[in-house]
Amino acid sequence: MTEDQIKQELEIINQAKNDKQVFGLLYEKYFTRIYYFIFRQTDDEDVAGDLCSQTFLNALNKISTYEFRGFPFSAWLYKIAANEVNKYYRKNKRSKIFSIEELKIKELAEQADIGWDEDLIKKLIEFMKDLPTEMVQVLELRFYEDRNFSEIAYILDITESGAKMRTYRALDQLRKRFNIKIKYHG
Numbered sequence: 001m002t003e004d005q006i007k008q009e010l011e012i013i014n015q016a017k018n019d020k021q022v023f024g025l026l027y028e029k030y031f032t033r034i035y036y037f038i039f040r041q042t043d044d045e046d047v048a049g050d051l052c053s054q055t056f057l058n059a060l061n062k063i064s065t066y067e068f069r070g071f072p073f074s075a076w077l078y079k080i081a082a083n084e085v086n087k088y089y090r091k092n093k094r095s096k097i098f099s100i101e102e103l104k105i106k107e108l109a110e111q112a113d114i115g116w117d118e119d120l121i122k123k124l125i126e127f128m129k130d131l132p133t134e135m136v137q138v139l140e141l142r143f144y145e146d147r148n149f150s151e152i153a154y155i156l157d158i159t160e161s162g163a164k165m166r167t168y169r170a171l172d173q174l175r176k177r178f179n180i181k182i183k184y185h186g
Contacts, residue, residue: 001072009073017064027056030074034081037145041085051088055081071151078145079155082137127177135170142167 001009009026016023034055039048058080066076128136137156141147142163147155152163 006068006072010068013063013066013068013073017066020060020063023060023063026059026073030077031056033074033145034077037078037140038081038085040140040144042088047088051081051084055084058084069154071154075147075151075154078141078147078151079157082155124174127174131170131173135166135173138163138166139170 012022012025016026031052035048035052038051038055039045042048042051055077059077062080066073128139131139134156138152141152141155142149149160149163149167152158152167153160156163158166
């Protein structure tokens with residue numbers, strides 16, 4: 001976001017603190033991204049819809065406590081959404097699911113400078129399914145959501161170096177598994 005866009009968004013946020021109807025502008029802007037972020041982790045439209053609604057309800061109820069900390073407002077929403085997804089899995093005692101879109105796998109393959117074909121994409125999808133949840137989360141935020149490391153750290157309540165470490169470890173496993181050179185510049 002540009003400085004002007006951040007300033008405009010902060011004005012809307014400050015207005016929403018006093019007028020809850022203004023929050024609708026933020027809801028409209030971010031609903032789709034937050035919904036798909038949740039959907040990829042649940043692979044269930046109904047659950048994603050419920051958790052997305054809860055995310056925005058929590059954000060609306062806590063908007064008065066929101067403070068700009070150098071991250072876009074969306075990072076705050078992603079943090080709330082990630083907490084809602086984690087709460088859902090803890091409550092239901094289920095294994096976490098990640099729905100991995102083939103298009104995003106192709107983007108990851110391109111980022112890793114891999115020549116891809118359909119067979120390789122299938123192998124990459126299986127590889128991603130075998131990664132620990134915390135690695136998949138950072139890859140999702142980094143490559144699916146285009147978040148920088150400081151935002152990922154904020155969203156997942158880890159250090160920035162932890163976000164980098166998880167990303168590089170996942171990419172290193174990718175490199176070793178497929179015997180490729182990764183030209184990643186984060």
